[in-house]
Amino acid sequence: MSLKDDLETRVKEIFKQQWTTRDGTVVPDDTSVKLSNDAVKIKATVLYADLADSTILVDQYKNWFAAEIYKTFLHCAAKIVSSEGGTITAYDGDRIMAVFLGDSKNTSAARCALKINWSAKQLIQKFKDEQYANNSYKLFHVCGIDTSELFVAKTGIRGANDLVWVGRAANYAAKLAALDHNKPTWITKEVYDMLHNNAKIGSDGKDMWVKHTWNAMNNMEIYASTYHWAL
Structure with a gap:
């Protein structure tokens, strides 16, 4: 069979095949979803943690230094996600995607983002400055968070496949992570x-979140925070 014939067969098969779906209570992985039209539906909160200005980092600094920034940021973010009960579902260059389930999934994700902000400024930046005193690089990042039902299916080919997370939360969280890095955490209304009060009101008694209008998304109401949560 030629490549063209193979692709035609598979595309027709995907469009014609009936879907089998089931509600999930845990984050799916690539062993729990089939390559056929099989999907798991979950109510989840998605967090994207993304290095900002990574093009400047790779263009203006040595490759080994850029790799150290990538490694330290992604390592800290992943460990914090795990400590808050989240599951890392993808590493994509300079960012990670994480999924949170359960009754406190929004609070856990928001607290996670505030802890990532602390680690970026008080840990990674601090030790970078100590190690490379003459290096002026400043680390900026953004975390984006949204919540919705997700439709999780497997895409790709046998031996080279991954899960696709279809739903608002995955899409919006990724877009939020591309917003102004001067406000490192962005969440939807x-x-x-x-949010539980302890993730909404800071130690100063003020709301940690400031309301904004997301003009690019039909003037949607979103919230940003510059606060951090110390480890």
């Missing part, structure tokens, strides 16, 4: 409304 749906996430904000579900």
Whole structure:
């Protein structure tokens, strides 16, 4: 069979095949979803943690230094996600995607983002400055968070496949992570409304989150924070 014939067969098969779906209570992995039209539905909160200005980093600094920034940021973010009960579902260059489930998933994700902000400024930047006193690089990052139902399916070919996370939360969280890095944490109103007070009100008694209008997304109401949560 030629490549063209093979692709035609598979595309027709995907469009014609009936879907089998089931509700999930745990984060799916590539062993729990089939390559056929099989999917798991979950109610989840998605966090994207993304290095900002990574093009400047790779263009203006040595490759080994850029790799050290990538490694330290992704390592800290992943460990913090795990400590908050989240699951890393993807590493994508200079960012990670994490999924949170359960009754406190929004609070856990928001607290996770605030801890990532602390680690970026008080840990990675601090030790970078100590190690490379003459290096002026400043680390900026953004975390984006949204919550919705997700439709999780497997895509790719046998031996080279991954899960695709279809739903608002995955899409919006990624877009939020591309917003202004001077406000390192961005969340949707749906996430904000579900936060426990300890993730909403800071130690100074003020709301840690400032309301903004997301003009690019039909003037959607979103919230940003510059606060951090010390480890």
